[in-house]
Amino acid sequence: MPTNPAPDSESRSRAIGELSLVFRRYGYQGATTKLLAEASGLGKSSLYHHFPSGKEDMALAVVAKTQELLFEQLMAPLAGDPGDKEIGAFVALLERFYRDGRLGCVIATLSLGDCPKPVARAIKSLLEDWIDAVARVSDPPGERATAVRIVRAIQGGLVLGLAAGKPAYFADAMQDVAAMLYGSSA
């Protein structure tokens, strides 16, 4: 009898965080099952127990987890009328999440290069939802142009920081992001 399908266990959700680091560092193709197993501290068969459809399942779980993190931890504190304190905390959270510009974003690492279509779709909706969420806290609310500039600055800053090996480029972007958020609430 084949191994049973997997519910969501505790070791599964703990693994997702580690898998995320591998995908963000190596991209979809570069994230081999060997690397994923080592990073998660699980054997290959355990990975396939928790993610029956394999690598694609893992990537989808990573994107879903990222979406959850994005809304519950990053964007929620900005709701309403963000002041200096909220904006500062927002930028600090971004810097931690991206390791001060030393770790990529799933949106970029999974969508540049090729990945399965379901993953691409998930990435796409993650990105659009993120822009919408930023637009909601911008001024005027619903104005998407500023939100696009903010998310673009984050992604662009990451590309520059990672490609040049200079986290300073990401720090520059964070400054501009903060300025744009201040500007929209002023």
Next chain:
Amino acid sequence: MPTNPAPDSESRSRAIGELSLVFRRYGYQGATTKLLAEASGLGKSSLYHHFPSGKEDMALAVVAKTQELLFEQLMAPLAGDPGDKEIGAFVALLERFYRDGRLGCVIATLSLGDCPKPVARAIKSLLEDWIDAVARVSDPPGERATAVRIVRAIQGGLVLGLAAGKPAYFADAMQDVAAMLYGSSA
């Protein structure tokens, strides 16, 4: 007798252009030798005749070609004091090079995800040289902050456009790039 090392032939340099498209679409890992051979119209072994060290050689050649294109075609017309016409032509060239936001940039596609260290080094110097070149045509010359914002907007716009499948995000970035160039010359 082993086949001799390859000089720079006409078919080699013609191949580099096609190889570039594959690397920019699929990334370093995703660009399989099969894809590279098909795109270049050469057999696998012919590729190894022109690029004896294989995939890494091809990627390095693509980066070198990109650097050449960047300076001779994209940046050169901006030298001196760029006016409306030069800035418009600059943006039009960018839009064509990036297929209106439908084709990635070697800088991002090769550096996100893992690639051999020599390739990463080449990418890094390509990026830094590009920023320097943009800084040289900004106002005041040598001011790097604006140049970083411009290159960041291009890279960020590409990430958004490609991840969302919406070239409009890239077009938005192009508008902002033009505005920054106008602003610096005003």
Next chain:
DNA sequence: TGTCCCAAACCGAACGTTCGGTACAATGTG
């Protein structure tokens, strides 16, 4: 002109390796 020669250019087939994924027996825990 004809043809012999050689090296560059080219190719399909095959190599060894690693890939993503599976089978299965053993383990721990209720």
Next chain:
DNA sequence: CACATTGTACCGAACGTTCGGTTTGGGACA
């Protein structure tokens, strides 16, 4: 026992690379 979880061994397919050999084109020499 029932059942989720795991390590080990394994599979076919695809990977990057190499091999043996064919085509091509331009002198050299009769």
